[in-house]
Amino acid sequence: METQVQGRAAAGAQDAGTRPAATVRDAAFDVMRRLGMTTIFANPGSTEVSLLAGFPDDLEFVLALHEGSVVGMAAGHALGRGAPSLVLVHSMPGFGNSVAALATARLNHAPLVVIVGQQDRRHLELDPFLAGRLNGLAGEYPVWVDQPLRPQDVPGAIVRAHHEAVTARGPAIVIVPMDDWLAPAPAPHEIFGASRMLRSAGADPDVVEELAALLDDAASPVIVAGAGADSPDGWAALVALAERLGCPVWQEPFGPQAGFPQDHPQFAGHLPARRARLRDVLAPHDTVLVAGTGMLRQYPYDEGPLVEPGTRVAVVSQDAAEAHRSPVDVAVLGSPAAVCAALAGAVTPRRAFDGAPLTSRPPAPEPPAAGEPLRAAHVLAALGDRLPRDAIVVEESPSSRLQLNAHIPAREPMGFVSAMGLLGFGMPASIGLKMARPDRPIIAVLGDGSSLYSIQALWSAVQYRAGVVLVVLVNGGYAIMDRLSEKTGQAGPWPALDGLDIGGFARAQSCETRRVATHEELLRTLDELTVDLAQRETPLLLEAIVAQDPTFDA
Structure with missing residues (x-):
């Protein structure tokens, strides 16, 4: 492009x-x-x-x-x-x-x-x-x-x-x-400035040789894919390299995009965002190649290093700040796609991966019993069953992100986009994405609190006919803060958010809405909405009334 x-x-x-x-x-x-x-x-x-x-x-x-x-x-x-x-x-x-x-x-x-x-x-x-x-x-x-x-x-x-x-x-x-x-x-x-700016995406042979030697010397290498590899060339390069090495591939924690196909048999899952657990996950591997991100974004602070002592780590990123701040043995500033494509041809091939897939979607939860509420996992599992392969899922539901990652894998480049930083980014970002890519099905999964930061973006979606479907998980509370405060043993001072009519905010801007509160309504509505998702020309906000999940783990 x-x-x-x-x-x-x-x-x-x-x-x-x-x-x-x-x-x-x-x-x-x-x-x-x-x-x-x-x-x-x-x-x-x-x-x-x-x-x-x-x-x-x-x-x-x-x-x-x-x-x-x-x-x-x-x-x-x-x-x-x-x-x-x-x-x-x-x-x-x-x-x-x-x-x-x-x-x-x-x-x-x-x-x-x-x-x-x-x-x-x-x-x-x-x-x-x-x-x-x-x-x-x-x-x-x-x-x-x-x-x-x-x-x-x-x-x-x-x-x-x-x-x-x-x-x-x-x-x-x-x-x-x-x-x-x-x-x-x-x-x-x-009018100064280059009329054409050509950016070389080549891979320095000396750099490739050094990285190939590092990987060839590894007894058990592993790849961590980051958002900077989220392109057709990036996915192809990492797939070729992973298959050549026969090694698992993890997704970076808290990545804004997916750097590897999450339905590939060598995809191992999403890395945790706590140091102790990160060390445990990477402990079986003596060499880690991180492609398309820095080393490695965390959330709560834990004592200790990011990897076990003696583990060798290399980072390949086109972001200078990511490369500079990474505490690794080798940092390469360059195109992850170009470097990994060259590496795939330079490393010594190992025995091909021939085991069962390293990760799989968890089974959908049992439908709620009579009188029991929906939960976020019901909505996300049902979406994962119905979304077309080329769907773009925009996520901004912090308390449900881990469940979304488990139930809705990214299967094509740009299949997953998440806001890093500001709450309220996901709704307008999904609208802009649909305006740029009317050929692809686009759905946003938002928390009810997140949606309120930029609910006025729906007016623009209506005005400019951006056919995105926005699924708002309405649990009536400040769920992530509730769960985090419970870990301290003390309650927070914030009130519940159960008096808000999110569908009303949408209808006030002439945006079509639906509301589901039972499993039967959920499945029936998603069957209808996902059949022609790419062809939608107007936005729709779907309120899914769910209970708060009792736990949250970063």
């Missing part, structure tokens, strides 16, 4: 060079077209009117009602299309509202170009209303931030932001004072 987008950018460069635009705004629109960023996700205000009034017909404007939804939708859209999506937010208040979502986009490696409006350049020194100190507002989460020195530098800054977003896989920020858009356009040669 990236090559196609940048090929279009190159094809348009000559046209832009022979057809000077009248204003900075016109030149910026030309740049957006060249880069393939023709959809703009926005919640604008007065400082953006000079950009948006008379918006070109060949570009698409998508409005959301809160900046968290704006960024979440754009991030899902970017992940779905494999290229940066464009965001527009309103000066200090809009940028401030977007920060948590931008942090989550960074953690999910979603490439975004974010244009932030600013007050008129001509009186910024007087700190006018709606001016903001924007450069540091999002902290270190943007991969790049720039406020161009001249209006004529804005189009080139957008080009640079696009390249930075792809290279560092996160949000790149361009701050634009409102009067810049109507300033005279730069000359074509002043």
Whole structure:
């Protein structure tokens, strides 16, 4: 996808060079077209009117009602299309509202170009209303931030932001004072930035040789697959390497995407997010190859190392921060797909794996007895039985995530997406994903509390006909906090959430809803909803009324 987008950018460069635009705004629109960023996700205000009034017909404007939804939708859209999506937010208040979502986009490696409006350049020194100190507002989460020195530098800054977003896989920020858009356009040669940015995905032979020697010397190697391997090339490379080694493959703990087919017989499961249990799981192996993530995200703090002493660990990641912070023997900064594909041809083949599958879906729980409530496992098992192979499942139900992983394996690339960070990311991300990938069935599984953080995103789903199904597990409580507080032996101060009408919030935005509270209703409704899930053109929110699960284990 990236090559196609940048090929279009190159094809348009000559046209832009022979057809000077009248204003900075016109030149910026030309740049957006060249880069393939023709959809703009926005919640604008007065400082953006000079950009948006008379918006070109060949570009698409998508409005959301809160900046968290704006960024979440754009991030899902970017992940779905494999290229940066464009965001527009309103000066200090809009940028401030977007920060948590931008942090989550960074953690999910979603490439975004974010244009932030600013007050008129001509009186910024007087700190006018709606001016903001924007450069540091999002902290270190943007991969790049720039406020161009001249209006004529804005189009080139957008080009640079696009390249930075792809290279560092996160949000790149361009701050634009409102009067810049109507300033005279730069000359074509002043729109700096490479017309084509080619990124080599090769594997250094010396690196491959060192990793191959490490694996060949192993008595019992194991692979850990991370989100950075979630692509057709990444899956193919890890499958080839795992089959060559005849070794198990685990999924990283708390990964935002799946890095290996979870119905492959050598898939061993999801690693735990506690050190003692992680050490136990990896103890039978003397060498660990981690591909597509760092080493290794945990949740509660436990004493001790991540692996048993003497275990050798290598990490392959295209994220420099992941590689740099990993306490391992060898860290490789590079494409996991390219490195692992080369490794598959370089390691000495071992006896092929010929055992029974290392993991399998647990059986569906018995239907609840008469008068007994549904539980999350009933819903997730029923979904797992019915979803088509190419479905994309967006997860944001923290107290049920382990059960979702068990009952709904990712069977194709981009089969699983989870929000890392901000609650409220999952709903808009699923909407943006559907807008980018209308060819694939997309379903979101959300907790009732999670859904409330961005429930207003449903308005955009209705308005722009994003046919995603959102399954909200309604247990009427703050389940994950309830379970964690029980481990301390003390109750928390928060009230129950049983007075909320989530379906009512959805219907108020003209979103279709269903509600199920019995096993029979659940199966009948899912049979109906999943038969043509890919073809849906309107959103639907399904409330599944479930009891809280009595335990939670990270």
